[in-house]
Amino acid sequence: MLRFLFRRILIALPTIVIISIFVFLLQKLLPGDPLLVLAGEERDPEVLEFLREKYRLNDPIPVQYFAWITNALQGDLGTSLRTGQPVTELMAEKLPVTIQLAVMSMIFALVIGIPAGILSAVKKGTATDYVANVVALSGLSIPNFWLGIMLILLVSVKWQLLPASGYVPLSEDFGQSIRTMLMPSFVLGTALAATLMRHTRSSMLSVLSADYVRTARAKGLSERVVVLKHALRNALTPIVTLSALLFGELVAGAVLTEQIFTIPGFGKLVVDAVFNRDYAVVQGIVLVTAVGFIFMNLFADAMYFVLNPRLREA
Amino acid sequence: MTHFKTALITALVGATALTASPVIAKDLRIALQSDADVLDPDQSRTFVGRIVYASLCDKLVDITPDLEIIPQLATSWETSADGTQVTMQLREGVVFHDGTPFNAEAVAANIERSQTLDESRRKSELKSITGTEVTGDYEIVLTLGAPDATLMAQLADRAGMMVSPTAAAEAGADFGLNPVCSGPFSFTERVAQDKIVLSKFADYWNADEINFDSVTFLPIPDTTVRLANLQSGDIDMLERLAATDLAQAEADENIVVDRAVSLGYQGITFNIGNGEKGDNPWGNDKRLRQALSYAIDREALNQVVFEGAFAAGNQPFPSTSPWYNTNFPVEGQDIEKAKALLAEAGFADGIDLEVQVPNSTVPLAVMQVVQAMAAQAGINISLTSKEFATLLADQSAGDYQASQIGWSGRIDPDGNNHQFVTTDGGINDSKFSDPKMDELMDAARVGATTEERKALYDEAIEIMLDELNRVFLYHVTWIWAYNNSIKGFTPYPDGMIRLEGVTWEE
Numbered sequence: 001m002l003r004f005l006f007r008r009i010l011i012a013l014p015t016i017v018i019i020s021i022f023v024f025l026l027q028k029l030l031p032g033d034p035l036l037v038l039a040g041e042e043r044d045p046e047v048l049e050f051l052r053e054k055y056r057l058n059d060p061i062p063v064q065y066f067a068w069i070t071n072a073l074q075g076d077l078g079t080s081l082r083t084g085q086p087v088t089e090l091m092a093e094k095l096p097v098t099i100q101l102a103v104m105s106m107i108f109a110l111v112i113g114i115p116a117g118i119l120s121a122v123k124k125g126t127a128t129d130y131v132a133n134v135v136a137l138s139g140l141s142i143p144n145f146w147l148g149i150m151l152i153l154l155v156s157v158k159w160q161l162l163p164a165s166g167y168v169p170l171s172e173d174f175g176q177s178i179r180t181m182l183m184p185s186f187v188l189g190t191a192l193a194a195t196l197m198r199h200t201r202s203s204m205l206s207v208l209s210a211d212y213v214r215t216a217r218a219k220g221l222s223e224r225v226v227v228l229k230h231a232l233r234n235a236l237t238p239i240v241t242l243s244a245l246l247f248g249e250l251v252a253g254a255v256l257t258e259q260i261f262t263i264p265g266f267g268k269l270v271v272d273a274v275f276n277r278d279y280a281v282v283q284g285i286v287l288v289t290a291v292g293f294i295f296m297n298l299f300a301d302a303m304y305f306v307l308n309p310r311l312r313e314a
Numbered sequence: 315m316t317h318f319k320t321a322l323i324t325a326l327v328g329a330t331a332l333t334a335s336p337v338i339a340k341d342l343r344i345a346l347q348s349d350a351d352v353l354d355p356d357q358s359r360t361f362v363g364r365i366v367y368a369s370l371c372d373k374l375v376d377i378t379p380d381l382e383i384i385p386q387l388a389t390s391w392e393t394s395a396d397g398t399q400v401t402m403q404l405r406e407g408v409v410f411h412d413g414t415p416f417n418a419e420a421v422a423a424n425i426e427r428s429q430t431l432d433e434s435r436r437k438s439e440l441k442s443i444t445g446t447e448v449t450g451d452y453e454i455v456l457t458l459g460a461p462d463a464t465l466m467a468q469l470a471d472r473a474g475m476m477v478s479p480t481a482a483a484e485a486g487a488d489f490g491l492n493p494v495c496s497g498p499f500s501f502t503e504r505v506a507q508d509k510i511v512l513s514k515f516a517d518y519w520n521a522d523e524i525n526f527d528s529v530t531f532l533p534i535p536d537t538t539v540r541l542a543n544l545q546s547g548d549i550d551m552l553e554r555l556a557a558t559d560l561a562q563a564e565a566d567e568n569i570v571v572d573r574a575v576s577l578g579y580q581g582i583t584f585n586i587g588n589g590e591k592g593d594n595p596w597g598n599d600k601r602l603r604q605a606l607s608y609a610i611d612r613e614a615l616n617q618v619v620f621e622g623a624f625a626a627g628n629q630p631f632p633s634t635s636p637w638y639n640t641n642f643p644v645e646g647q648d649i650e651k652a653k654a655l656l657a658e659a660g661f662a663d664g665i666d667l668e669v670q671v672p673n674s675t676v677p678l679a680v681m682q683v684v685q686a687m688a689a690q691a692g693i694n695i696s697l698t699s700k701e702f703a704t705l706l707a708d709q710s711a712g713d714y715q716a717s718q719i720g721w722s723g724r725i726d727p728d729g730n731n732h733q734f735v736t737t738d739g740g741i742n743d744s745k746f747s748d749p750k751m752d753e754l755m756d757a758a759r760v761g762a763t764t765e766e767r768k769a770l771y772d773e774a775i776e777i778m779l780d781e782l783n784r785v786f787l788y789h790v791t792w793i794w795a796y797n798n799s800i801k802g803f804t805p806y807p808d809g810m811i812r813l814e815g816v817t818w819e820e
Binding site for chain 1: 348349351352354357359432433434435437438439487488490491505506507508532533535536538539542543545547548700702703704705706707708710721722740741
């Protein structure tokens with residue numbers, strides 16, 4: 001297993017290098033001069049020239065890239081052009097926020113998606129199956145921003161049950177923190193739940209028709225044991241991959257959800273940074289997210305070993 | 315029984331006294347449309363940043379809602395007869411949040427910092443000051459290279475904000491991470507994109523007028539969500555309510571709406587002589603620009619896009635400004651005149667115009683309305699929507715025919731004009747050049763009296779409205795919405811939120 005993981009990490013390294021070049025070049029390819037916005041309304045030429053020097057924008061692009069990547073490898077991703085805060089500090093500040101959102105959304109997604117998928121597979125062709133499918137389909141089709149604003153208007157403005165937006169750190173007030181995150185994670189979670197439900201259903205269906213399930217039933221095991229112990233375990237393997245891949249969707253979804261609910265997380269950081277041409281922040285986040293994504297995939301690979309003993313011998 | 319009665323009455327009176335107590339110290343939560351940039355008055359450049367400063371940093375002078383300059387940290391000032399020296403008396407007993415005393419030395423250090431800090435965005439605003447001389451603990455003389463009528467107005471904004479010289483010397487360019495000023499509230503904490511928390515400064519010179527323990531600024535970009543937060547009681551006040559949300563806010567009995575027409579303008583800037591692209595009929599013939607101006611019904615534009623909440627405009631200042639030239643009021647649409655001008659210029663069959671526009675909802679809506687109006691006169695506008703940084707870069711490089719852009723506005727009329735219409739103007743992206751205009755603008759800058767200056771601007775505006783390198787469309791109205799427990803809020807045309815004298819009464 002260690003050798004397998006080692007090989008995977010080796011493959012991941014060139015990917016990270018390519019991503020870093022890509023991230024850097026994308027920023028440079030964007031039209032417009034970020035400094036014109038940063039210099040202030042008056043666009044004082046003296047200030048512009050100073051900023052160009054300060055952020056090394058007068059250097060050739062490869063020189064700029066190597067300066068950036070050298071610092072990045074030492075853990076220094078530069079400072080935000082807008083607020084002057086170090087990018088690593090900004091990310092450290094935002095990461096727990098998005099992780100909390102992601103974890104809570106994933107809980108919503110798993111709690112809704114997997115049982116719904118199992119149920120609709122076991123009760124295939126019945127009313128339960130159709131209802132579950134319709135619910136899943138609406139989860140996929142309703143745009144996050146619409147659902148978010150509707151929930152705010154209903155739950156916060158009309159019923160005054162939950163805070164409309166914002167964020168309270170877990171360490172500051174646990175209860176309030178969970179309360180502020182409930183709506184955003186529900187919005188993000190339902191969209192993922194739909195995908196999870198569809199996949200659980202199809203995966204369960206194929207497993208349920210397998211020989212060993214028939215054998216299990218023939219042994220006289222209860223349907224409950226057959227479904228939950230024998231079928232589900234095998235059906236879950238692809239679901240684990242999917243959950244890991246959904247991490248990407250989660251980050252993408254967080255961008256929108258954080259924007260609606262004004263949650264100061266990773267997603268909001270990157271959107272605001274793009275709009276403000278705060279490219280040190282954009283580069284830093286995209287790089288870290290890409291690396292995170294690669295590691296999530298590595299993690300999924302490792303999980304196969306845990307779930308499927310046959311792989312361990314291969 | 316009598317005892318019981320007395321006790322009951324005492325209790326009731328006591329309870330009434332408690333409930334009627336007018337001032338409740340609390341944390342005031344204010345939602346901003348976006349997050350502020352770096353919190354250093356010398357480096358910052360955003361509008362919302364200035365809203366935070368209104369509570370954090372005092373200035374040498376302030377303005378009234380009618381744009382008159384009034385004392386803040388400077389109690390009085392006098393300009394020498396030749397206009398090259400300003401002697402200021404400073405307020406005594408003022409301290410910065412770190413305990414550093416405020417005095418003439420501190421003012422000198424602040425001016426030096428604004429002029430010499432590499433990152434400073436205030437250099438052009440204080441360019442006229444060539445030297446400072448501390449002539450007493452609380453007296454300073456500013457020496458000017460040439461008379462500058464705009465100086466006091468500059469000192470009423472970021473250039474006049476006083477930061478602690480001790481803290482500034484220690485932090486250098488990183489001052490913004492932990493700003494230390496002398497305003498009513500001191501900096502407590504900032505979480506980027508989440509909140510900026512300020513706490514009441516006990517040693518503030520005017521502390522009796524400050525009725526909140528702390529103030530928290532929360533950036534909430536979505537207008538619907540901002541209003542929802544106010545309605546649900548999660549915030550107490552918001553700035554820049556969307557005009558389209560006005561009806562909803564006004565219908566809510568718990569919400570008060572206040573407004574003030576801003577100091578800035580929105581319009582269409584033409585490329586007159588900025589590179590090759592300026593050499594086109596629109597840049598070469600002012601009759602075409604006049605035709606477009608006649609084709610626009612500015613009041614209808616205001617009604618359609620802003621539900622009538624903004625102010626239709628045809629000059630660099632709104633009609634509410636003392637500098638507005640009343641000889642040229644906003645006129646209605648005149649398609650016949652527009653067509654006649656087009657024909658005169660040789661385009662009787664119509665003409666194309668390409669306008670670049672920032673890719674957000676409001677500018678696009680504005681330009682689509684203008685597009686429809688212009689079409690009535692035979693002007694066929696095509697819109698190119700660009701992200702703001704790109705639009706600005708293309709505009710400054712001369713790679714455009716016309717551009718929908720505006721200006722946030724300055725207290726002094728010079729700020730809305732000089733740099734846009736003088737030959738060497740820093741942001742004259744039109745590259746408009748007219749010796750007469752240069753002369754008027756320079757003269758207005760040094761003019762000794764307000765009347766003298768007004769006459770010069772009146773003349774300049776006549777030329778501007780004839781040349782039209784900028785076609786003015788409308789003026790933004792600042793709209794604040796707040797909980798009806800907030801009393802004593804005064805709307806200012808600069809869009810700031812001043813908390814002196816504001817109270818919370820439930």
